[in-house]
Amino acid sequence: MEPSLASYLALSGILFTIGAAGVIFKRNAIGMFMCIELMLNAVNLTFVAFSRYYADVTGQLFVFMVMSVAAAEAAVGLGIIIAFFRNRISVDVDDASILKN
């Protein structure tokens, strides 16, 4: 017996919620980055679950696309974090305040 589609969606929603809360709770940029990765993974789970329950390959294809975008995001995001650290000696997002005032 297979679990219903709703249980996969619920798991995905819970993971997305934890990721979204983490983005708000975390102080350092790398922690926020990892929480965003968690949210992307939660969405991937819904894609695969729908793909299974409708027997359509499109969902799995778009998981592949999301993974490519996540890889690009990792490269650019970590580049930004390194450039920020070089200027501020910190990865705390509260120190990114040069546009403030």
Add this chain to the structure above:
Amino acid sequence: MTTALFFLFAGLAIACAISMVYHKNPLYSAISLIGVFIALSCIYVTLAAPFIAAVQVLIYAGAIMVLVIFVIMLLNLDEDRPLSRLNYLYGVGAGLGLVLLVQTLFIFYAVARSPKQPVTQGETVGRTLSIGSAMYTKYLLPVEIVGVLLLMAIIGAVILVRRLNQPELELVVAEELTRRHEEEEIGDYRITI
């Protein structure tokens, strides 16, 4: 059997996700996130998607997390210390999390009430052959766009981390840092090199 495996790996994923948000040390967070990725990959196997499961382990747990851990080690990050002046954000975060959780439960309720979608035994859906043939026939344009996006990301990352010769900018940053250190005596949460 599948249900038992689902609940096992779902519990593992949720526990690892909570541990990721809870830990202050970024390295512990990263290792917890790898746990989430592995648990999700096991769930993909139970969803008859072996290709996605393999790619999940290879790209996420392999490539992306290695990059993240490499950066954590490179920057020699200290523990994440909360700032007292931003305490109210914890309340905001908890409230937003609660709203999202209610939305989740509403989805659960709506899907559970909707007519049952029969589990189709599409044996070929998750196979590499069907994914590959769909990727290079029907969805050729999105694949090409993703390729261009990856190229742009490579170029952008190289340009971002290039060391610029801008003495004026460095002067501005140094002034700003000294000003801030004078302003607040408790500057010790910042990492010193």
